[in-house]
Amino acid sequence: MTTNTAKTVMVLGAGRGQVGLYKAIRNLGHRSVAASIAGEYPGFQYADEIAIVDISDPEAVLAAAKEQHADAVVTSCMDTAMQSLGRVVDTLGLPGPSEASSRLCFDKRALKETLSDHDVPSARYRVIGSPSELVGIADEFGLPLVLKLSHSQGSAGVFICETLCNACEKAEEILAEEGFCLVEEYLGGIEFGAQAIVSNGDVVFIQTHGDLMTGGANPKPYIHYYPFEHQDLVNEAVCLGRKAIAACGFDNCAVNIDYRGGAEGLCILELTGRAGANGLPELTGELLGVDYYELIVRIALGEAIGDIAPSRRKALASEMVYADGYRCNGYSPIRCIDPNIRSTILFASARTEDAGQCIGQIVAAGNALSDCTSALAAERERLIERLSSL
Secondary structure: OOOOOOOEEEEEOOOHHHHHHHHHHHHOOOEEEEEEOOOOOHHHHOOOEEEEOOOOOHHHHHHHHHHOOOOEEEOOOOOOOHHHHHHHHHHHOOOOOOHHHHHHHHOHHHHHHHHHHOOOOEOOEEEEOOHHHHHHHHHHHOOOEEEEOOOOOOOOOEEEEOOHHHHHHHHHHHHHHHOOEEEEEOOOOEEEEEEEEEEOOEEEEEEEEEEEEOOOOOOOEEEEEEOOOOHHHHHHHHHHHHHHHHHHOOOOEEEEEEEEEEOOEEEEEEEEOOOOOOOHHHHHHHHHOOOHHHHHHHHHOOOOOOOOOOOOOOEEEEEEEEEOOEEOOOOEEEOOOOOOEEEEEEOOOEEOOOOOEEEEEEEEEEOOHHHHHHHHHHHHHHHHHHHHHO
């Protein structure tokens, strides 16, 4: 129920990663507008109004924001709408990351150039226009090589190529799509991340978390967890994260950071001016004892949020659950039986022939990470059993 002082918050995107924003806006007593292309998206069920618009089109989103008299604009868990968000922020004078900063979230080449210009440690890279250039780069960087689509988000469009032949094949595909290919040195060591909040130029919260990755040429995180066990890296990671945030100019937003730490030292892989995906907002909210989505909305409305610090000292973990044969455009919270399960959400809505779909998300707590992974495993089986009713 909105109040007389309710404001209008436009949410860019209506997928499962934005549902928490709609619920937070309602809990805060404000009016939400779902900006999205047409489709069967779960966010539409939670929004007060719907604006059908391509969220990757900055001018179209700006026009919709003006029409809706938006007092704030937010997104989470994806970069598709970031440049549009920045355009609205700049034009309407709203709190949030600028368009120049937001562009870095969906342009890996521009991000690499920005980090390099500000002496933020990152993997060495080259931009190529022909697969033949990979021969010299392989001699310089060694194998494997990391090839990236520049205009992609998160782990999508990132490929680890073990052989020169494989790298050339992948480069051909990327060149056909973008006209150039971003090539990075492969860094060994530990990959991990951090979630941060920036408000009025201050990084008021930054917390490292561990990541468990899938294998293969295109690895993705499937479990995130707190606390990050490599305490020797934490202080350096926090300092480096602050430096990277300042370099990118992110302000009045959540920030998701990916790191790699090893013999070569600690480096920033990527960062983006929105909350991380794959259960990280829910996981971080459990850590802080607050609704993380509400923090994002309040910052976008220009509210002061005060001090933020972890309230939980034990372990937390989130897992994305995958299965074949389901359409996943739903969002159904499941009542938890195990007290160590903090939340379970089912995304699967019907049976199809689709393969490798993310059918749900689980957040667990425990005294140690092993307690969390045990609870996740049991809840995963329960969630998969529930699919039989679809």
